[in-house]
Amino acid sequence: MATFSTSFLGSITDVNHIRSPLLSHKLVASSLCFSGQKLQLAAVSTVVEMGGGAKFKGTHMREKKLTDMIENKVTEAQEVCAGNEGSDECKLAWDEVEEISQVKAHLRAKLEHEEDPLESFCSGNPETGECRIYDD
Amino acid sequence: MAVSTVYTVQALNSSCSISTPTKTHLGIQQRQVLFYSNAGKKTNKGRVRGGEIRCAGDTIVIGLAADSGCGKSTFMRRLTSVFGGAAEPPRGGNPDSNTLISDTTTVICLDDYHSLDRTGRKVEGVTALDPRANNFDLMYEQVKALKDGIAVDKPIYNHVSGLLDPPELIKPPKILVIEGLHPMYDQRVRDLLDFSIYLDISNDRDMAERGHSLESIKASIEARKPDFDAYIDPQKQYADAVIEVLPTQLIPGDNEGKVLRVKLIMKEGVKYFSPVYLFDEGSSISWIPCGRKLTCSYPGIKFAYGPDSYFGNEVSVLEMDGQFDRLDELIYVESHLSNISTKFYGEITQQMLKHADFPGSNNGTGLFQTIAGLKIRDLFEQITASKASAPLEATKA
Numbered sequence: 432m433a434t435f436s437t438s439f440l441g442s443i444t445d446v447n448h449i450r451s452p453l454l455s456h457k458l459v460a461s462s463l464c465f466s467g468q469k470l471q472l473a474a475v476s477t478v479v480e481m482g483g484g485a486k487f488k489g490t491h492m493r494e495k496k497l498t499d500m501i502e503n504k505v506t507e508a509q510e511v512c513a514g515n516e517g518s519d520e521c522k523l524a525w526d527e528v529e530e531i532s533q534v535k536a537h538l539r540a541k542l543e544h545e546e547d548p549l550e551s552f553c554s555g556n557p558e559t560g561e562c563r564i565y566d567d
Numbered sequence: 568m569a570v571s572t573v574y575t576v577q578a579l580n581s582s583c584s585i586s587t588p589t590k591t592h593l594g595i596q597q598r599q600v601l602f603y604s605n606a607g608k609k610t611n612k613g614r615v616r617g618g619e620i621r622c623a624g625d626t627i628v629i630g631l632a633a634d635s636g637c638g639k640s641t642f643m644r645r646l647t648s649v650f651g652g653a654a655e656p657p658r659g660g661n662p663d664s665n666t667l668i669s670d671t672t673t674v675i676c677l678d679d680y681h682s683l684d685r686t687g688r689k690v691e692g693v694t695a696l697d698p699r700a701n702n703f704d705l706m707y708e709q710v711k712a713l714k715d716g717i718a719v720d721k722p723i724y725n726h727v728s729g730l731l732d733p734p735e736l737i738k739p740p741k742i743l744v745i746e747g748l749h750p751m752y753d754q755r756v757r758d759l760l761d762f763s764i765y766l767d768i769s770n771d772r773d774m775a776e777r778g779h780s781l782e783s784i785k786a787s788i789e790a791r792k793p794d795f796d797a798y799i800d801p802q803k804q805y806a807d808a809v810i811e812v813l814p815t816q817l818i819p820g821d822n823e824g825k826v827l828r829v830k831l832i833m834k835e836g837v838k839y840f841s842p843v844y845l846f847d848e849g850s851s852i853s854w855i856p857c858g859r860k861l862t863c864s865y866p867g868i869k870f871a872y873g874p875d876s877y878f879g880n881e882v883s884v885l886e887m888d889g890q891f892d893r894l895d896e897l898i899y900v901e902s903h904l905s906n907i908s909t910k911f912y913g914e915i916t917q918q919m920l921k922h923a924d925f926p927g928s929n930n931g932t933g934l935f936q937t938i939a940g941l942k943i944r945d946l947f948e949q950i951t952a953s954k955a956s957a958p959l960e961a962t963k964a
Contacts, residue, residue: 502779523689533635
C-alpha cells in the first residue's frame with residue numbers, strides 16, 4: 432500500500448496519481464461510475480424503488496405490517512389532532528408515528544445496505560414459514 | 568516500525584482478564600501485551616502461550632445524541648467502518664435487539680432504558696422524548712458497570728411491539744457508544760462520557776424512507792417540537808462536537824433543500840480532542856476551493872472556519888456549504904484541512920468512497936461524520952496509550 436506524507440499539499444496534477452491506489456481498495460458501493468474523473472457521489476435518499484428488497488417471507492410480512500401500522504397511526508394522529516393541536520394526546524399520537532417510521536426506515540436501510548435481518552436465523556432454520564423465499 | 572518494551576510483570580491485577588488475540592484491523596493500533604512464562608507447564612505444542620491482557624477501566628464511552636432511532640444511523644455505520652469490521656446485532660439473541668456489536672465497538676440504544684413502554688407512555692401522557700419515560704438511574708448504573716469492565720443484563724425495548732423484552736447480556740467492549748435521545752441529559756451519565764457528539768439532523772426526513780406523506784412528516788415534526796426543544800436540544804451545550812444542518816446559502820431562494828450547509832462545531836479545551844482547522848488555527852477563514860486549480864459544477868463549494876462562542880463555551884466552527892461532485896474535489900479539500908487525524912493521505916476520501924451510497928456522501932454531513940469518526944479513533948488511541956504508560960510511571964516513582 433502506498434504511503435503518503437501527511438504534510439503534502441495536493442495539487443490537481445497529483446490527484447490523478449492518487450486515484451489508482453484509492454481504487455485498488457475494495458469498493459463496496461455499486462452506484463459508482465467512473466468516466467475520466469467523474470464520480471457519482473449522489474446522495475441516495477429514495478430507497479423505495481431501488482433494489483435490495485426482502486429476501487424472506489417473514490421480512491416481507493414485517494415490512495407490510497409496519498406500512499399498515501404507519502398508515503393507521505397517521506390516520507389516528509390526524510383524528511386526535513383535529514382541532515386539538517398542542518394537546519398531549521396529539522403529541523403522543525405523532526410520536527408513535529415517528530417511532531414506527533423510524534423502524535421502517537431502518538428496515539429499508541438494512542435491506543438496502545446489508546442483508547435481510549432474518550438471514551442468520553433462516554440459515555439455521557430454513558424450513559420455518561418465515562424463511563420461505565419471497566417472490567414478487 | 569513496531570515498538571516493543573519489555574516489562575517484568577510481578578503479579579496480574581485481579582481486574583485484568585486474558586483473551587486470545589483478535590484480528591488487528593487496519594487503522595487501529597491494538598496494544599498487545601504478550602506474556603511469556605518460564606515457569607510452569609509447557610503447552611502441548613511446547614511453545615509459549617501469548618495473549619492480550621485487558622484490564623478493567625479500558626472501556627471508552629462515547630455519547631451520541633441523535634433523533635433518527637438507534638444504531639442504524641449513517642453516522643454509526645461510518646464510525647464502525649473507521650474502526651474496521653461491521654457492526655451487527657447480537658447473534659442468536661432477540662431479533663428485535665437494538666444493540667450492535669463489532670470487534671471493537673458495542674453500540675447501545677438508550678431507548679432500552681425506557682421506564683415506560685408504549686402503553687405506559689399513553690397512560691402517563693408522555694412522549695419518548697420526555698425524561699419521565701426513561702430510567703436514568705439504571706442507565707447510569709449499567710454504563711458505569713460496563714466502563715468498569717463488568718458485564719450487564721440490559722433491558723430491550725422492542726420498537727415494533729412497543730414493549731419491554733427480557734434483558735440481553737452485554738459484555739464490556741473497548742469502545743462503548745451510547746446512542747439515543749438523552750445521552751447527555753443526566754449529569755452522572757455525562758460525567759462517564761469520554762467524548763460526546765450531538766447530531767442535528769432534524770431536516771433529514773425523507774418521505775420515501777419514512778413511508779408517509781410530506782404533510783404528515785411536517786405535522787409530526789411540529790407536534791414533537793415542544794418536547795424536543797425542552798429536553799433534547801439543550802444537550803447541545805454539553806456536546807464536545809455538534810453537527811448542524813442548515814439550508815444552503817449558495818442558491819438564492821432555494822427551497823428544494825438538496826444542497827446543504829453543514830456546520831461542525833467543536834469545543835475547545837477538550838482533552839485528547841484537537842479541533843479540525845483550515846489553514847491557520849484560531850483565525851477566521853472563508854475559502855472557496857473552486858477556481859483555477861479545481862473546477863466545480865454549480866453551485867460549487869464554500870468553506871468557512873473560525874472561532875466562536877456556543878452556549879457560553881469556546882468553540883471552533885468548520886462549515887461546508889455545497890456538494891462534492893467528483894473525487895478530485897474531495898481529495899483537494901481533504902488535503903487542505905488540518906488536524907484531521909487521518910493515518911494516511913486520502914483516508915477521508917477513501918472512507919467517503921467506501922460508503923458512496925450512504926446519504927450525505929456528497930456533502931458536509933458525510934464529510935463531518937467521517938471526520939468525527941476519525942477524531943474518535945484518535946481519542947481512543949490517545950486514551951489507551953496514556954493508560955498503558957501510567958503503570959510504568961507508577962513503578963518509576
